[in-house]
Amino acid sequence: MIVDRRAALTGLAGLAATPAWGGGRADPVATTVMGRVRGLRERGVLVFRGIRYGADTAPYRFRRAVAPAAWQGIANATRHGPAAPQTKSEEPTSEDCLFLNVWTPALDQGRRPVMVYLHGGAHAHGSGSDPLYDGGSLVRRGDVVVVTLNHRLAGLGYAYLAALGGPAESGNVGNLDIALALHWVRDNIGRFGGDPARVMLFGQSGGGAKVVTLMAMAEARPLFHAAATMSGQHVTAAGPIHATQRARAWMRQAGAADVAALATMPVARLVAAMAMTDPLEGKGEISFTSTLDHHVLTRHPFFPDAPREAGHIPLIVGNTHDETGYWLGDVLRRGDTGWGNLPVRLAAQMTKDLDPAYVIARYRTLYPDRTAGQVLLAASTAGRSWPGHLIQAEERARIDAPTWMYQLDFPAPEAGGVLGAFHTLDIPLVFDNTAVAGARTGDGPDARRLAGRMADAFIALARTGDPNCAGVPAWPQYRLDRRTTMLFDRTVRTQDDPRRAERMLFAVAPYVKPGG
Template sequence: MHAVMISTTAELGRQVRTRDGQLRGQPRNESGVLVFKGIPYAAPPVGPLRWRAPQPPASWHGVRDTLVFGAGSLSSLENDPRPGPRSEDCLYLNVWTAAKETNEKRPVMVWIHGGGFQFGSSANPATDGSLLAAKGVVVVSFNYRLGIFGFLAHPDLDTQSPSGNYGLQDQLAALRWVKANIAAFGGDPDNVTLFGESAGAMAVGILMASPLARGLFHKAIGESGAFWDGRHGSLQSFDEARARGRAFTRRQGDASIAALRAMPAEQLNARAPWSFERDHVTAAFSPSIDRYVIPDVPARRFLRGEQMQIPLLAGWNSAEEFPFMSLSLPAQSAQAFRAAAEEIFGKARLAEFLKLYPADTDAQAKASAAALTGDMVVGEQCWQALRLHRASIRAPTYGYHFNYTSPYTPIASHVTEIPFVFGTLTPQRVIGSTTPPADADRALSQAMMSYWVNFAMRGNPNGPGLPAWPAYDETDVVQILGKTIEARRNPHAARFGFISSFRENGALPMRWREATTS
């Protein structure tokens, strides 16, 4: 008798079967990429499911069209101009794949959008995954609960759910969906890279330090974020988060959780607004140490080597402060800046501070205030993540510093690297630029896309035709992503070292909460 070979190969088309039901996505584009948008990865978190852990989605019969993005979470940002539908019913994800067969096991890149845990969505044109998918990875993005919907902590909720970090639990649910379903799209559930920017990168660092995320991703990329530290110290404690929740219910006439669950979503959202004038780490509904998703200060977990032992690629931009200048120390004069710095860092260390952030003139003080803001809100924690991960885990670690400018990107601000990573090169509106990209911009984008995809494939960004990117070590050498791509010693090492010297067992000082603010 002859043995019969049974093939497990299945052709991948625009109709895909997941564990919950069949999907129909968009036809392949000119690059051969299939797109599936608005896939439910959890039940709508509405009604009795408001402020509960995400529940599995309901299965369906027949074929579900996935042709448009699902609604993003309601935005806490006052007067948010960003387009697109928003709803409390927001737990949807998107998949881009160029696989031809289901058994290809392509590396998977899962994107977490930023927005301070207050605004944003996966429908941002800058983060369209088509061009990355065309390079051989499967790309996933998703929405998660934001603001009061994602992060209300309250003693009356503790008996119903072990966490106020519902937005982070949504992220875990999305990763579990990927693990269960991504093979149907030609992806490898055992080769998942989690990447994000700003709050998305903060989430990457938090989840690396969370016991609940173990095994759900295998590599990490953090763009401009790491620990959810900020200008006023480390993230909210268990007690602080619940005190914030109690204060909110008092302002609603001592409303019960049941009454707040019955309140229309738009009305509830309007009662918890946020603006860039307020610190998003300690003065907003945002991640807190809940002793469940986040058992301790994430940087402290990294210090003790309790984070995931996986490859990490992380970095920061040269003008991170651009959107956050309202959080700067007073800098209307050199004298005001020096006085505010003394209150935070202490009289004994003021001279040391002024060598790094000089304030001999008013103009100098203004420039130093900007640099300090970028360092404290983003830069120093990215550097800490690299250092601590390399020292405690010794997993492959790669650092970068994005300082590229051009007519298309005149300032290397927070968020400006995103269109380069995705290859979309959409207008850089955050810095007021609508100048179209040129050949130099496209060349840098191709290099960055290749670095990111190479890292997702094998935990190393290096590859043919790319400038060598050395692994991060005690020499503090990072890859400069600028007009020239080259490896150089971290240009902000002295400044970052000064700020990090105030960390106590990994955490920034609680007393910074009370320091003078503008």
């Protein structure tokens, strides 16, 4: 749902300041460097939704965003701002989308750790307003400040147009938006009870990929002090040649003769063109992602190694045991995977280029009691989603950077547990939000107990730069000689080199990002 600029400027989420508001006298008012904002009290937490951190991006399409103008009076910060323009959105969207949300215990000078979350959805979908990202539970549990945010996505945030006559930064303006939000945090979070010198950046899936990309960006690195990537398996960004091919295909699909036409075209037309099939992968929507542009991003996040410039930043690298259960849900529920059709189904899922028949034979030897469907889930995860996480942890270990690895083993209860611990399942656990609608963990005692322990570890990283705390067993840093990993399940424990045989099976083939 795309809203026009006039509606966005006058009707949504405190975009215009107002001298008065109809809330109760107890509603909190905070002062930012641009002006005052009024929030709400919710279950003992002060909540500010839809605080503007950047100006409308429409006049700066494909270019670096700018800070907002100061305002008079008190701006309403009681509703989420619009999400970035995107396909399949279920919430209002607008190019005027640079808004963030803050949860805090108090507007004092408490100097609390700050946890800034980047939403998932590849680089194309989502926003910071998903109920699963509500920071209230973390605030109540750990006396921290939580921030979520929106930024430009898909073609508007990551189309690389430099080789076509467009702005040099166009392939990374979504990341520059995040950096702008982090500048806002640095300059304002002390007025919300947070400590600008203790900012932790964490994100899941595409959000986790952006976390590690920002660690490779000289402009962003000084703005945060700890990090966690949850199923954000990016090792490389898009190369400029492939990124240009995608941008050219998108431009052609939209009917734009050049970048100047693309920059002035109605945004709805651009969004419709984003739904085209990716020209390099031949499936899905066109894939825009962070770009190695030799300008904003001058190196890949983890190739040829981990950036030594970010070696001082403590990092959690996390993955789920059964990542691909998220995408294979319908197949696994049907239960119609047999040994006959397994090779074709597995080949469609693996990123690592190994003979599916060979992989299946090895899995049947390793796990003789598993069904074909269970082998599909395990081998597709090990051959698609897991390798990137391993590379991140391994490369960090090689430069002796403080790194901790976890694996979520707790299975989702739906469909009798056949989906396993799939991609996204750690979100409600880390946010301690298992009771929120959409939390597929269930809200039973085991899920609630596990959520508390995962939340405590993330809070500890934000507070001290180390996830070790009373809520988890001793968690050693990841080293290549042991590969110690925290297994989050009904019983939380560490294990050295979990799934070693599967890791070694796929280690014979390189990891290459599809369409990169």
